Each structure stands twice: as structure tokens, then as C-alpha cells.
Amino acid sequence: xxxxxxxxxxxxxxxxFTDALAVSKGALGHLTPRNSMSLANVAYIPALTWSNPLLHxxxxxxxxxxxxxxPIELGMAGRDQELAERLRAEKLYPPLFARAFPAVPGGAxxxxxxxxxxxxxxxxxxxGRSPYDRYRYEGDVDAISEAAIRxxxxxxxxxxxxxxxxxxFNLNDSMMHERNRLGELAFHNTGLYDLDGKGAYPAxxxxxxEHTGRAExxxxxxxxxxxxxxxxxxxxxxxxxxTLDGVIDHYAAGGRTIASGPLRAACRxxxxxxxxxxxxxxIQPHRGRARRPDSVPEVPHRPRVPERPEIFESLAERxxxxxxxxxxxxxxxxxxxxxxxxxxxxxxTFAHSSLKRTEPTSGSVLSxxxxxxxxxxxxxxxxxxxxxxxxxxxxxxxxxxxxxxATSFTVAEPGLAPGRNEIRWKALSKDGHPVxxxxxxxxxxxxxxxxxxEDTRRR
Amino acid sequence: MKSKTAxxxxxxxxxxxxxxxxxxxxxxxxxxxxxDAPLKCGTSYAGxxxxxxxxxxxxxxxxxxxxxxxxxxxxxxxxxxxxxxLWQSEQVALLDFEDATGxxxxxxxxxxxxxxxxxxxxYRGIVFExxxxxxxxxQDPTLAGPPLNFSALTWPWSIGYKFTTIDFDTxxxxxSAPAASPPAASPPAAGADGMDxxxxxxxxxxxxxxxxxxxxxxxxxxxxxxxxxxxxxEAFDPDKDLLVMDLGPPRRKSSSAAGFxxxxxxx
Numbered sequence: 001x002x003x004x005x006x007x008x009x010x011x012x013x014x015x016x017f018t019d020a021l022a023v024s025k026g027a028l029g030h031l032t033p034r035n036s037m038s039l040a041n042v043a044y045i046p047a048l049t050w051s052n053p054l055l056h057x058x059x060x061x062x063x064x065x066x067x068x069x070x071p072i073e074l075g076m077a078g079r080d081q082e083l084a085e086r087l088r089a090e091k092l093y094p095p096l097f098a099r100a101f102p103a104v105p106g107g108a109x110x111x112x113x114x115x116x117x118x119x120x121x122x123x124x125x126x127x128g129r130s131p132y133d134r135y136r137y138e139g140d141v142d143a144i145s146e147a148a149i150r151x152x153x154x155x156x157x158x159x160x161x162x163x164x165x166x167x168x169f170n171l172n173d174s175m176m177h178e179r180n181r182l183g184e185l186a187f188h189n190t191g192l193y194d195l196d197g198k199g200a201y202p203a204x205x206x207x208x209x210e211h212t213g214r215a216e217x218x219x220x221x222x223x224x225x226x227x228x229x230x231x232x233x234x235x236x237x238x239x240x241x242x243t244l245d246g247v248i249d250h251y252a253a254g255g256r257t258i259a260s261g262p263l264r265a266a267c268r269x270x271x272x273x274x275x276x277x278x279x280x281x282x283i284q285p286h287r288g289r290a291r292r293p294d295s296v297p298e299v300p301h302r303p304r305v306p307e308r309p310e311i312f313e314s315l316a317e318r319x320x321x322x323x324x325x326x327x328x329x330x331x332x333x334x335x336x337x338x339x340x341x342x343x344x345x346x347x348x349t350f351a352h353s354s355l356k357r358t359e360p361t362s363g364s365v366l367s368x369x370x371x372x373x374x375x376x377x378x379x380x381x382x383x384x385x386x387x388x389x390x391x392x393x394x395x396x397x398x399x400x401x402x403x404x405x406a407t408s409f410t411v412a413e414p415g416l417a418p419g420r421n422e423i424r425w426k427a428l429s430k431d432g433h434p435v436x437x438x439x440x441x442x443x444x445x446x447x448x449x450x451x452x453x454e455d456t457r458r459r
Numbered sequence: 460m461k462s463k464t465a466x467x468x469x470x471x472x473x474x475x476x477x478x479x480x481x482x483x484x485x486x487x488x489x490x491x492x493x494x495d496a497p498l499k500c501g502t503s504y505a506g507x508x509x510x511x512x513x514x515x516x517x518x519x520x521x522x523x524x525x526x527x528x529x530x531x532x533x534x535x536x537x538x539x540x541x542x543x544x545l546w547q548s549e550q551v552a553l554l555d556f557e558d559a560t561g562x563x564x565x566x567x568x569x570x571x572x573x574x575x576x577x578x579x580x581x582y583r584g585i586v587f588e589x590x591x592x593x594x595x596x597x598q599d600p601t602l603a604g605p606p607l608n609f610s611a612l613t614w615p616w617s618i619g620y621k622f623t624t625i626d627f628d629t630x631x632x633x634x635s636a637p638a639a640s641p642p643a644a645s646p647p648a649a650g651a652d653g654m655d656x657x658x659x660x661x662x663x664x665x666x667x668x669x670x671x672x673x674x675x676x677x678x679x680x681x682x683x684x685x686x687x688x689x690x691x692x693e694a695f696d697p698d699k700d701l702l703v704m705d706l707g708p709p710r711r712k713s714s715s716a717a718g719f720x721x722x723x724x725x726x
Contacts, residue, residue: 063613067611078565080610110601211617211669
């Protein structure tokens with residue numbers, strides 16, 4: 001409205017289209033209640049912003065910063081003509097609008113065509129082919145470090161469970177695309193506030209409840225993508241955690257304690273809460289699989305903090321390593337490194353009675369397919385299936401023994417293909433509940449470039 | 460004030476199947492005031508509301524719909540709105556009391572009346588809603604026809620329209636300490652934030668809690684908080700009377716638009 005702000009004011013490309021502020025600022029200096037979200041892969045998000053289940057399309061969402069008055073962001077409400085005149089005055093735009101909107105007489109620049117143009121642009125903000133994508137989807141096992149691969153195993157493992165909210169290709173859990181037309185949409189309360197002992201969040205940010213009015217939706221927000229997460233600080237819906245380490249500490253503590261001030265609260269008195277959230281995430285349909293809540297193993301009341309893993313990579317080490325790359329690959333690489341830093345940082349874990357140990361351990365990088373894979377459970381179980389998913393997403397059933405109940409099962413000669421292999425297992429626990437999980441084993445091609453199992457790679 | 464009355468033939472009433480029914484046009488007139496003074500852009504009004512603040516108009520546009528006249532026997536007779544490609548469609552009409560002068564946002568033209576037809580007869584009262592009907596409230600506002608084509612009246616965060624776009628600059632009462640007003644002295648329906656000197660005071664009323672169930676599509680069911688206040692005046696002659704929206708101190712039986720009870724939806 002006063003030529004001080006653009007979309008890019010709050011969505012700066014070098015910050016993965018965020019703005020480094022806790023909450024964003026409008027044209028008149030008013031603060032929005034929430035943190036600017038990354039626009040990476042925003043085309044796939046079925047409900048936009050942190051917690052608005054009504055904003056289904058970018059065309060709808062664009063109107064919020066453009067026209068919204070609570071607070072005023074770009075402040076263009078009622079200034080449609082001014083908006084059109086300003087854009088028309090830029091030589092670049094009239095011919096482009098005429099080409100983009102042939103059905104609109106004269107390619108008119110109107111609010112309707114402007115929001116459609118903005119939405120179309122946003123849909124091109126695709127984050128892909130990062131080193132992690134090349135490793136994960138293209139079989140380039142050298143694209144990321146071995147430490148990062150071990151971190152991935154933790155991230156996608158059942159011990160830390162990060163992937164329940166950040167598990168799809170966009171590293172979140174709300175997604176819609178042509179092969180998933182129904183879409184998946186999830187909101188989570190991660191225990192940031194508890195102002196009244198009953199879970200209340202600050203009035204300007206109640207989360208999903210603002211739109212549903214349901215008490216159980218208090219404090220529920222959509223999990224953001226973790227792509228480029230290293231450059232999107234500060235974190236959380238209100239930017240209330242400054243660093244990724246702080247975010248991890250928050251999840252490790254099982255709820256945030258705020259010692260003083262108007263938001264004083266100790267979510268810590270509900271140590272199980274994040275775990276319950278994870279349970280909720282698990283019982284929601286995830287990639288078409290519904291899980292029974294009682295199939296989730298017991299969670300100890302006191303989180304156990306493990307020793308600092310030897311694979312932890314310091315920020316300095318990581319920066320030194322990533323800065324050797326060019327600007328684009330460096331940024332992409334940092335995305336992955338940051339994600340993995342998150343899972344490599346000391347973290348309280350919840351013991352699972354299901355899978356106790358595997359040989360090789362998940363996240364191992366091997367020079368050849370191992371002679372066997374051993375899955376060892378904490379108590380007797382009956383393994384029902386083991387499937388190897390190769391880098392090209394091809395699936396292959398693996399034979400295992402024994403067939404009945406046992407604590408240890410062996411897959412002999414799994415014949416794993418070079419690249420990333422996900423070994424997905426399913427079992428029935430002693431009391432008959434289905435449990436499942438996966439481990440990640442990466443087979444590097446040998447130095448001569450001939451992989452021991454090259455011919456099995458495409459089945 | 461007086462609206463002219465005319466008689467036209469209402470062709471083929473679908474509802475009753477009658478071949479022809481005598482109909483007449485009605486003009487329902489509104490006015491916006493602060494106490495006894497007409498509400499105008501560029502004028503400051505002192506001592507308004509329970510907080511006795513001064514207000515300075517920025518915008519005053521409200522949607523009205525679902526008009527019915529009360530017949531002598533108490534029957535509610537629907538008023539058929541006459542679309543005019545500007546102020547009213549068949550579903551909803553816009554009342555506009557800002558003329559873009561002074562500190563006002565908006566545009567020059569104003570509108571203080573709603574035009575429709577009713578079956579000929581005598582009427583003694585009126586019922587209407589201060590709202591955009593659900594059926595047209597959740598459409599794409601960039602493609603909507605008049606009078607839902609004003610971007611300043613959209614409520615994009617809730618995918619709908621502000622039924623009342625009433626905005627003021629405010630100043631605390633000159634004589635008393637500005638920050639000392641207890642919560643009870645805040646303007647109605649706006650809470651403590653209502654007197655924020657940076658943003659003034661707004662009455663933005665719209666439907667809330669309209670969450671749709673699936674990840675796609677507009678709300679399928681009525682919103683949990685429709686926030687569509689119904690106004691009913693038992694003694695109102697559309698040929699003679701005027702509906703006054705008074706922003707002065709809230710009173711019983713007032714038609715003040717600032718008097719809604721729910722805080723959610725009033726911002």
C-alpha cells in the first residue's frame with residue numbers, strides 16, 4: 001500500500017522464502033501473529049499457513065497478506081485499481097498478463113489475474129534434487145556423508161520417530177498431489193504452551209481451534225516442511241524457539257517450560273504429551289496405513305537421555321564441509337545437513353519394546369550386501385513379512401527364519417542392491433498386535449564402480 | 460425518507476404457481492448515526508460508547524439480506540431483491556455510508572436503501588439479517604459479482620466476507636487517563652484490543668469456525684458461528700419508516716451495529 005513491502009519482504013529466497021523474524025511485519029508495522037513459512041514445495045500443501053484448514057489453494061491464501069486487515073500486511077484491500085495501475089505501469093507486465101490470460105479480454109490486470117499469477121509462480125518453487133534427494137531417489141549414495149545416512153536412520157527410525165510428522169518427500173505430513181488426490185492433512189500440538197493447566201495457548205495463536213472451535217484442537221499446528229530448515233530460523237508457529245538445537249531440546253523435554261512472564265507455563269508436568277501426539281500421528285492414516293493406537297508400545301514416563309552419539313557433527317564442522325560446495329548445492333546440502341543435525345543432536349528417546357537391535361545397525365553404509373540381516377526383538381514376536389525397498393522404489397520380498405515366534409530373526413543373503421535400501425518389516429507382538437518398522441542399509445558401489453549386486457538393482 | 464410505491468405484475472410466482480400476483484416495489488431505507496448526528500466521513504464524534512472515546516470514521520459498509528416484511532396477520536413475506544449490478548444481487552445487498560472523503564477508505568458512491576418487491580398488501584414490520592447468506596459467502600471473491608466484488612469487504616482468513624466493515628480511528632476521552640479504563644469500559648465486542656490507538660476500533664463481523672472436513676473444498680455445513688444477527692422490528696412501515704444504525708451508547712432496543720454479543724467474529 002505504501003510501496004514498502006512485497007511478497008518477498010516476508011519470503012526471502014536466500015532464507016528458503018522466510019524472513020528470519022519471529023513473526024512478520026506488515027506495511028504499517030503491525031506484527032502478524034505467526035512466523036513466516038517456507039514456500040518450498042508449497043504447491044503440494046493441501047491447507048496453507050500454520051493452522052488454517054480453510055485455505056486450500058494458493059489463490060485463496062494470497063488474499064490474506066494482500067487484503068487482510070487483521071493485521072494489515074500488504075494493505076491492498078479496496079485498492080484493486082491502484083494495484084492494477086501500478087502493475088500496468090511496469091512495462092514487463094502487460095504483455096505477460098496478455099499471454100498468460102488469453103481468455104481474459106486484453107489480458108486485463110485485475111485482482112483475479114494477479115492472484116492467479118502469484119499462485120502460479122509459487123507453484124514453481126520446487127525444492128528437489130538436493131544431495132539428499134539424489135541419495136534417496138537417484139541412488140547416489142555418495143551425495144551425502146555417512147554421518148548423514150546414520151542420521152537419516154535415526155530420523156526415520158521408530159526410536160526417535162521424527163518421520164511421523166516429517167516423513168514424506170517434503171519432510172512434513174500434509175500433502176496432496178495427483179497420485180494422492182484425497183490428500184493428507186495433519187495438525188499437532190507439540191506442547192509449547194499450557195497457560196491454564198488445561199493446555200491453553202496464547203489467545204492470538206490458538207491453532208486449529210480458531211477455525212474449528214473444538215477444544216481438542218487447541219494448540220494444533222501443521223508440521224512445516226524441513227527442507228532448508230537450517231536457514232528458516234527462528235522456529236515454531238510463533239518463532240518462539242531461536243535455534244534448531246532449541247527445537248530438539250523442546251521435543252526432548254516433552255513439552256516446554258516457561259519460567260516467568262505472562263506465558264509462564266510448565267508443560268513438563270505432562271511428560272507424555274508429545275508422545276501422545278506421536279500416537280495420534282500414527283493412528284491417523286499415514287500413506288494409506290491405519291494403525292491401532294494400542295499397537296504403540298508403552299512410553300516411559302521419564303525420557304531417557306542417551307549419551308552424545310559419536311556421529312554428532314558440530315555446526316562448525318558442518319559449515320566447513322558444506323561451504324566447499326557452490327551456492328545452490330551448498331544450500332541444498334545444508335538443508336539435509338540441518339535436518340540430520342536435528343536428529344543427531346542428543347535427544348531423549350522413548351524406548352520401544354518392539355525392535356531391540358539389528359545387525360547391521362540401521363544407517364550402516366556397507367561396501368557390499370551383507371551376508372545376513374538380523375532383526376532382534378525385545379520380546380517374543382512373530383515376524384510376518386520383510387520387504388526390501390531399493391533406491392528405485394522397487395520392492396522385493398525377503399525370506400527369513402524362523403517362521404514361528406522368536407526374539408531373533410535372520411534374513412540370509414538379502415542380496416541388497418547398491419544404493420539406499422529400506423528393509424521394512426512387519427510382525428505380530430506376543431499379545432497379537434501388529435507392529436512394523438524399517439531400517440536403512442546403504443550399499444556403496446566398490447572402488448572399481450562394479451557393484452556386487454548390480455544386476456539385481458532393477459530386479 | 461418516503462419511498463415511492465409502484466405496482467407491477469409479478470410474473471409467474473414459482474412458489475404458489477399463481478399466474479399473476481399484484482406486486483409492489485419497496486425501498487427499505489437505512490441511516491447511520493452517532494446519537495442524533497448523522498455518521499459522516501471527516502467528522503469526529505466525542506463520547507461514544509461506554510468508554511466515552513472519540514471516533515473518526517474510516518469505513519462503514521454492511522451487508523444485509525433475507526428481508527421479510529411482516530403482514531398484518533404476522534406472516535413473514537419474503538422481499539425479492541432487485542439486482543442492479545451494483546448494490547444488490549438476488550441474495551444480498553450492500554449498505555455503504557462512506558464516501559471516501561476525510562479519513563474514509565472506499566469509494567465515492569453511497570447507498571442507504573434496499574430495493575425489492577413484495578406482493579401487494581399492507582405490512583407492519585420487518586425482519587432481516589445483517590449478513591451475507593451462506594450460499595454466496597464462501598465463493599472466490601476475485602470472481603464474485605456485485606455487491607460481493609469489493610476486496611475491502613472480504614475476510615480472506617476465514618474465506619468469506621466481513622458482514623460489517625465498520626472501522627474507526629479512535630482517541631481516548633480528552634478528560635480522563637487513557638490507559639486506566641477497566642475491561643468493563645472497553646468498547647463492546649472488541650475486548651481490550653479495541654482501543655489500540657494504532658489500529659483504531661473495528662467491528663468486523665463474519666462467520667467463523669467454518670472448517671471444512673476434507674482437505675479440499677469450501678465449508679459443506681453451516682459454520683459453527685454463523686454470526687448472522689437477525690433484526691426484527693414489529694412496528695415498521697416501509698413506506699414511512701427508517702432503520703437507524705446508531706453507534707452511540709448501546710441501548711436496549713437499539714439497532715446499533717456495535718452491539719453484538721459474541722467476541723469471536725467481532726474483531
